[in-house]
Amino acid sequence: MKKYIYGFDIGGTSIKIGLFNLSGELIEKWEINTNITNKGVYILEDIYESIKKHQVQLKDVLGYGFGVPGPIVNGIIIKGINLPWENYDLKKEFYKYIKNDLIFVENDANVAVLGETWQGAAKGYKNSAMITVGTGVGGGIVVNSKVIDGTHGSAGEIGHIRVVHENGLLCNCGSVGCLETVASATGIKNMFTQMHQTTNLSTKLKDNYSAKDIFDAAKEGDLLSLAVVEKTSYYLGYACQILSLVTNPDIIIIGGGVAKSGMFFIDKIRKHFQQTAFNSVKDTIIVLAQLGNDAGIYGAASLVVND
Amino acid sequence: MKKYIYGFDIGGTSIKIGLFNLSGELIEKWEINTNITNKGVYILEDIYESIKKHQVQLKDVLGYGFGVPGPIVNGIIIKGINLPWENYDLKKEFYKYIKNDLIFVENDANVAVLGETWQGAAKGYKNSAMITVGTGVGGGIVVNSKVIDGTHGSAGEIGHIRVVHENGLLCNCGSVGCLETVASATGIKNMFTQMHQTTNLSTKLKDNYSAKDIFDAAKEGDLLSLAVVEKTSYYLGYACQILSLVTNPDIIIIGGGVAKSGMFFIDKIRKHFQQTAFNSVKDTIIVLAQLGNDAGIYGAASLVVND
Numbered sequence: 001m002k003k004y005i006y007g008f009d010i011g012g013t014s015i016k017i018g019l020f021n022l023s024g025e026l027i028e029k030w031e032i033n034t035n036i037t038n039k040g041v042y043i044l045e046d047i048y049e050s051i052k053k054h055q056v057q058l059k060d061v062l063g064y065g066f067g068v069p070g071p072i073v074n075g076i077i078i079k080g081i082n083l084p085w086e087n088y089d090l091k092k093e094f095y096k097y098i099k100n101d102l103i104f105v106e107n108d109a110n111v112a113v114l115g116e117t118w119q120g121a122a123k124g125y126k127n128s129a130m131i132t133v134g135t136g137v138g139g140g141i142v143v144n145s146k147v148i149d150g151t152h153g154s155a156g157e158i159g160h161i162r163v164v165h166e167n168g169l170l171c172n173c174g175s176v177g178c179l180e181t182v183a184s185a186t187g188i189k190n191m192f193t194q195m196h197q198t199t200n201l202s203t204k205l206k207d208n209y210s211a212k213d214i215f216d217a218a219k220e221g222d223l224l225s226l227a228v229v230e231k232t233s234y235y236l237g238y239a240c241q242i243l244s245l246v247t248n249p250d251i252i253i254i255g256g257g258v259a260k261s262g263m264f265f266i267d268k269i270r271k272h273f274q275q276t277a278f279n280s281v282k283d284t285i286i287v288l289a290q291l292g293n294d295a296g297i298y299g300a301a302s303l304v305v306n307d
Numbered sequence: 308m309k310k311y312i313y314g315f316d317i318g319g320t321s322i323k324i325g326l327f328n329l330s331g332e333l334i335e336k337w338e339i340n341t342n343i344t345n346k347g348v349y350i351l352e353d354i355y356e357s358i359k360k361h362q363v364q365l366k367d368v369l370g371y372g373f374g375v376p377g378p379i380v381n382g383i384i385i386k387g388i389n390l391p392w393e394n395y396d397l398k399k400e401f402y403k404y405i406k407n408d409l410i411f412v413e414n415d416a417n418v419a420v421l422g423e424t425w426q427g428a429a430k431g432y433k434n435s436a437m438i439t440v441g442t443g444v445g446g447g448i449v450v451n452s453k454v455i456d457g458t459h460g461s462a463g464e465i466g467h468i469r470v471v472h473e474n475g476l477l478c479n480c481g482s483v484g485c486l487e488t489v490a491s492a493t494g495i496k497n498m499f500t501q502m503h504q505t506t507n508l509s510t511k512l513k514d515n516y517s518a519k520d521i522f523d524a525a526k527e528g529d530l531l532s533l534a535v536v537e538k539t540s541y542y543l544g545y546a547c548q549i550l551s552l553v554t555n556p557d558i559i560i561i562g563g564g565v566a567k568s569g570m571f572f573i574d575k576i577r578k579h580f581q582q583t584a585f586n587s588v589k590d591t592i593i594v595l596a597q598l599g600n601d602a603g604i605y606g607a608a609s610l611v612v613n614d
Contacts, residue, residue, distance in 0.1 A: 071587060127457065127458050141553065141554070143450060143455055148450055148554055148555075149555075150434065150554060150555020150556070150588075151434050151555050151556060151557045151588075151591075152555055152587045152588050152590065152591075153555070153587070154551070154552060154555040154585065154587045154588050155552075155553065155554050155555040156552075156553065156555075157552045157555070157585060157587075157588075158552055158553065160552055160585040161548065161549055161552050161553075162545065162548060162583050165472070165545075173585060173586065174586070175583060175585070238469065238472075241468065241469060242468055242549055242553065243553065244461070245461060245462075245463075245464045245465055245467055245468050246448065246462065246463065246465065246468075246549065246550065246553040246554065247448070247455055247457060247462050247553065247554065248455075248456075248457020248458050248459055248460070248461040248462040248464070249457070249458060250458045276469050276482060278461065278464060278467040278480060278482070279480065279481070280378060280459045280460070280461045280464075281457075281458075281459050281461050281464075283459065284458075284459075
């Protein structure tokens with residue numbers, strides 16, 4: 001009897017594997033290394049070998065979902081990020097091992113929002129969006145319980161919306177003033193450095209501070225740190241405003257490493273969102289992500305049941 | 308045999324009626340007045356009386372689509388704009404006359420983008436978006452051939468995204484710096500007045516100029532008018548950038564009265580979009596709307612066949 005689902009979250013160094021029941025409960029999880037040699041031909045074989053050894057027999061598995069970093073159009077991985085796959089038909093390749101048609105592939109930011117919507121912070125909502133604030137700023141959008149890919153696989157790439165129109169900082173993407181330049185961990189550090197030079201606000205932080213240090217100092221009232229966090233929160237509140245007027249979700253989830261600073265951060269984002277929100281969307285809910293690093297395996301598994 | 312569809316575009320002063328065949332060809336169109344007295348109870352009756360008189364018999368009509376101004380959630384008109392309907396179940400009310408289950412209701416901006424996507428500028432594309440630049444700035448978004456309503460009926464309300472973060476003009480919605488303040492006909496006039504006072508750019512325009520006058524003067528090289536049109540185009544290019552990174556459509560349609568200034572305007576919007584577009588979405592197509600005032604009846608009719 002088909003009573004299990006596998007969710008895989010493939011990264012450049014490790015692959016997270018989650019075994020779920022059909023109710024969406026995580027039964028077991030483990031990790032294996034990502035072997036990126038030889039154009040990545042060993043990755044799926046390693047996954048297959050790993051799950052074949054498990055006591056759950058593959059004939060009892062309903063289907064398999066994958067989260068992969070990089071743009072994906074119609075199930076084809078256009079170009080993996082930190083992975084050597086290009087124009088890679090993962091479903092066709094994995095089918096060779098598994099002989100099961102229920103194989104699904106989605107972008108890693110998209111499976112994160114699906115995971116949070118299936119079993120996490122946005123459980124029970126049909127329309128959601130997620131902003132992932134980490135080394136970069138990513139996002140994903142769910143409409144009527146389906147994630148939006150977009151024509152070029154770039155739906156939800158909100159980290160590259162321009163939010164600073166004048167004198168913006170240079171972004172990794174080559175443009176200037178992107179949300180990522182003021183809201184990612186790197187962006188937060190850069191803003192701190194810039195505001196240290198251009199304002200008289202005091203700070204106890206010395207060199208080699210991290211985004212986490214800046215948030216911790218802000219919580220303790222460090223003036224420069226507070227000003228930086230306020231700016232980052234303003235721009236994330238602004239990103240919430242944009243989402244609320246484009247796809248108008250019930251709920252927006254803030255996740256990623258920077259979001260670990262918690263409700264201190266969410267409250268500021270909510271405040272700035274409320275100050276600019278269009279009247280009809282003021283009820284949009286803004287919450288912290290709940291699933292942490294497991295969001296990917298949850299969301300990958302959800303692809304099988306939400307099909 | 309069911310071989311016709313009716314599309315209705317209900318406005319505060321008149322109702323546009325379109326009779327279509329199932330291939331989406333407009334066979335005939337006409338208008339009737341909107342009777343907004345007595346909480347709008349006569350509107351549907353007037354529509355019914357008008358189509359009952361037509362030689363096409365109602366038993367040959369497959370279904371009926373309506374475009375209505377105002378937010379609509381799950382088919383209920385929350386609050387009509389320039390119409391006295393509140394929490395109005397149009398489908399239930401119209402069914403009393405027509406005894407046909409295929410009755411569909413959508414927001415007027417949403418039916419416009421559906422019309423252009425069904426038979427107009429975006430024909431053949433599954434993912435599209437429309438920006439309507441007229442007295443206000445509206446919008447609609449189509450993903451996988453379905454229009455997005457959003458949780459509060461506010462999906463595609465891009466006219467109220469803040470685009471000017473400092474010293475923005477006051478918007479009708481009560482906020483400041485909305486796209487509508489720099490891209491609507493009124494916004495364009497206000498920007499002209501403001502820049503007339505704050506710059507030394509010359510202009511031949513005297514008092515009582517319209518947005519059309521400003522565009523006409525810009526085409527003839529009027530310096531102040533050109534600067535205003537450039538700014539409006541920048542912000543609309545920016546709105547295209549936002550759309551390209553949120554739902555990532557194949558094609559963005561620019562419609563509404565201001566768009567009648569034509570390719571002169573579109574070329575400028577395209578230029579500004581290209582300058583800020585994220586690499587993967589640079590191929591996003593930006594075009595003029597084709598259906599003009601008929602977009603609404605086309606899109607309303609399309610609701611019947613796209614169900």
